[in-house]
Amino acid sequence: MYNIFMENKTQVIVVGGGPAGISAAVTVARTGKEVILIERGNFCGSKNVFGGAVYTKPIKEIFPNFEENAPLERNNTKHKYMLLTENEDTTISHSSVDENSNSYTVIRAKFDRWLSEQAKKEGVTIVTQTLVKDLIIKNNRIIGIKTELEDYYADIVILADGVNSLLAKKAGLRNDFKPSDVALGVKEVFKIDSEKINERFNLKENEGCITEIIGYPMNGMLGLGYIYTNKNSVTIGLGVALDELTEKQLKPYELLDKLKLHPSVAPLIKDGELLEYSAHLIPEGGYNKIPQLYGNGVMVVGDAAMLVNNLHWEGTNLAMISGKFAGETAVEAIKMNDFSKNTLKLYKQKLDKSFIIKDLKSYRNLMPTMHKRRNSFTDYYIKKISSFFEMFTSVDGIVKRDKFRNFIKSIFTDRNISELFKDGFAGIKLLWEILK
Ligand SMILES: Cc1cc2nc3c(=O)[nH]c(=O)nc-3n(C[C@H](O)[C@H](O)[C@H](O)COP(=O)(O)OP(=O)(O)OC[C@H]3O[C@@H](n4cnc5c(N)ncnc54)[C@H](O)[C@@H]3O)c2cc1C
Incomplete structure (x- = not known):
């Protein structure tokens, strides 16, 4: 048998054992070709942080029967959008009646490990606890990688080393990212009995709920919060553009503390035991910041290639399909x-x-526009929606017509008319770009 390690040469090397790297490696192995996946962590998934939900359909494209054996937490049948002001919330909730699951919550340390075990069964050689430090380049072609101990050679190197891909930079495929091209995500996981989770989120056994949070405590900043239900734990976190945090000298865990104390959020994690705290960067550059995706002997996949649709918290699916x-x-x-x-x-x-580039292209001006209009869309209108429902639901003997008129008048008095036009124009332009 061909001994990869004696000759230090194989057909494909994949760097990074996240969803992108594992999908790339297993696709190669299934055709009988030699592939080595190199992961710096103790096992695949040990270093990986996310919200999070993984999406059923894209996973099935690579692991068709994953629902039978994979370590899944809950099937997300509920999806909520919570617009928060400091003390109030306005929530839109959608419950699915579709029997086929759209997404599952997972714990990445378990899920990625499971994916890697499947890949191993199908012929991928997985090397863990090994940091790839550099690329070997000869005659303008990537021909291998350097680890702390040894050099390995391959016909093709696939870079799946995540958001901060130093290797893609070394390959000359991308530049340093700017702070506005990434968000810093922080999250905590609280242990809570499954019965309590079901009660608090109005769920049946194994059903899960995704809650997306817009507004407080990130008002006026480019950021989103989230709550995910696992079997016996609840994940709460947020992600905020790195340039915002730096400019405003804000610490993300202080924002997370504020979110946890919000009157509509605190009861959901009450008496939970903190199991885990973690932080990770999220690519936010979108279509405009996708690097050069291939070169001689090399391809870049997943987060390393900025393939994340941040509005929808879609990253693992883009990673797997690009892989x-x-x-x-x-x-x-x-x-x-x-x-x-x-x-x-x-x-x-x-x-x-594929949907990957088509979606990212449609959303290409989302982040730049949101950056410019963030005070409007993540602060002013959130507060206005809240005050509308406050007015609409209050029973106080004031004539309804007068209340509605005053509400509409207030928009024109507390908001400069040219700003209103700019907001409207930005909103319509974004919608047009998505639909055209
Ligand atoms: C807070 C947060 C919440 C998120 N929520 C969601 C969500 O709910 N749903 C969703 O789909 N996506 C979510 N995402 C995005 C998602 O996590 C990523 O898009 C996805 O993990 C990208 O997969 P990947 O394989 O490209 O990279 P990663 O998962 O980052 O994997 C990269 C791997 O490469 C290894 N590595 C890096 N450098 C080296 C090296 N030099 N040598 C060897 N190994 C190396 C790392 O250890 C790691 O295992 C979230 C992200 C964050 C940060």
Whole structure:
């Protein structure tokens, strides 16, 4: 048998054992080609942080029967959008009647480990506790990687090393990101009995609820909060653009503390025992900041390629599908025995045709626009929606017509008319770009 380690040469090396890397590696292994996945953590998933929910359909494209054995927490049948002011909330809630699951909450340390075990069964050689420090470049082509101990060579290297991909930079495929291109996410996990979770979130056994939080305590900043229900724990967290945190000298865990104390949030995690605190960067640059995705002998996938749709908290699905495309492209290149960018451009062609680039392209002006209009969309209108419902639901003997008129008048008195126009124009433009 071909001994990879004696010869230190294989067909494909994948760097990073997150969803992107594992999907790329298993796609290659299924065709009988040699693939080594190198992960710096003790096991795949040990370093991975997210909200979070994973999405059923994209996972099934790679692991069709995952629902039978994967360590899943709850099937998310409820999705809430909570608009918060300091003391109030206005919540829109959607409950699904579809029997097929759309998403599951998972604990990444368990889920990614499970994915990697499946990949191993299908022929991927997984090397853990190994940091890839550099790339080996010869004649303008990536031909291998350097770890602390050894050099390994491959026909193709797939970079799946996450948001802060130093290797993609070394490959000359991307520049340093700007603080406005990433958000800092912080989260805590609280242990709470499953019966209490069901009661507090109005769930049946194994049903889960995703709560997205807009407004307080991130008012006026580009940020979102979230609450996810696991089997016996609840995850609460938020992500805020890094440039905002730096400019305003805010500490994200102080914002998280404020969120936990909100009167509509505190009862949901009451008496929970803190199990875990973690922080991680989230790519936010979107379509405009996608780096060069391939070069001679190399492709970049997942977070390393900025493939995240942040408005929808979609990252793992883009990571897995981009990994699958890179894996398929690697197999094609091996068949053609051509590892130049001329062949590897197939990876980008596959991405361009998929929902990944189409969605990111539609949303390409979302972040720049939200950046400019953040005081309006994450503060002013949230408070206004809250005061509308306060007015609409109060029974106080005041003539309704007068209340409605006063409410409309207040928009024009507390808001400069040109700002209102700019908000309206920005909103319509965004909608047009998404729909066209
Ligand atoms: C707070 C937060 C909440 C989120 N919520 C959601 C959600 O609810 N749903 C969703 O779909 N997405 C969510 N995301 C996004 C999602 O987590 C990412 O998009 C996804 O994990 C990207 O997968 P990946 O494989 O590209 O990268 P990662 O999951 O980051 O994996 C990269 C891997 O590479 C390894 N690595 C890095 N450098 C090296 C090196 N030099 N050598 C060896 N190994 C290396 C790391 O240890 C890691 O295992 C969230 C992210 C954050 C931060």
